[in-house]
Amino acid sequence: MVSPDSTGRTSPPTERVVRILDFLAGRPDQRFGVSDLARRVGLSKPTCLGIVTALAEAGYLVRDVDKTYRLGPSLITLGHKAQESLRVSPAAREELRRLSTRFDVTVALSGVIDDRITLLDLVAPAGARPGVEVGQSYPFAPPVGLMFVLWDDEATRAWLAKEPTLPLRTDTDRLNRMIAQCRADGYLVERLTPGGRRLYSLMAGMSTNLPDELRALLGELVSDIGERVYLRSENSTGRRRHDINVISAPVYDHYQRQVMVASMHIGTSLTDNEITERARAMVATADAVTRQLGGAKPS
Incomplete structure (x- = not known):
């Protein structure tokens, strides 16, 4: 792994978003409430709520009626574009x-x-x-x-x-x-x-x-x-x-x-x-x- 010093400054807020997406990507058939998700990824509940709310508004997550979250349709488009580039x-x-x-x-x-x-x-x-x-x-x-x-x-x-x-x-x-x-x-x-x-x-x-x-x-x-x-x-x-x-x-x-x-x-x-x-x-x-x-x- 490349050290942070060799690649410039890191972004803790971005790392939190990536942590949530990586966690859900590893469990595509499961849904998680904010409390459970925050505990599993090591974030405070308010921080986790702010992130998943923004991701859901952008379509990267889906918020179900029981207030649980799962991966959203915008990730499909993003994945296809990444596949095109590679x-x-x-x-x-x-x-x-x-x-x-x-x-x-x-x-x-x-x-x-x-x-x-x-x-x-x-x-x-x-x-x-x-x-x-x-x-x-x-x-x-x-x-x-x-x-x-x-x-x-x-x-x-x-x-x-x-x-x-x-x-x-x-x-x-x-x-x-x-x-x-x-x-x-x-x-x-x-x-x-x-x-x-x-x-x-x-x-x-x-x-x-x-x-x-x-x-x-x-x-x-x-x-x-x-x-x-x-x-x-x-x-x-x-x-x-x-x-x-x-x-x-x-x-x-x-x-x-x-x-x-x-x-x-x-x-x-x-x-x-x-x-x-x-x-x-x-x-x-x-x-x-x-x-x-x-x-x-x-x-």
């Missing part, structure tokens, strides 16, 4: 670096934060200019964000129900076939036209409430959710070349929920066999990051 560990970044070096490509981790797709980490080959940077964000609404919902039926329905950023048409049969195959393979391959690539640059930092004229213009670039997706079953010759933009695979937490996407940015043409090779390597990297997070893939 996700990209040095070990996870090393997994990205290995993949980047192997194929000489840019590899990234991204997640949905405050209903926007945000780039969380990026590893690029020496001298490369990825064109994006950590912290850049995009609206999380159709047609952008398929890779974040593809692996869960409820998430897919919720995403499709969002107000789209562009006028869209959807081939339901192909969309369902695409979802089934991507889930079976464990990855998503997107092939974009040069105009489609520019779409992401134009949308960076924008809200979903685009002017009608701009929505119509962008809609000419991408108008069908599934039209950008490469499907292995439709391309099995092995030698045909395709302009590929991104290959993505999901990263999961310990609840087996998708929390991030690991992506390999290609930006060139590949044969079917090259796509499969890179896609399998992408899945292996996403699985390794999942393990680094203490997560697990759904069964």
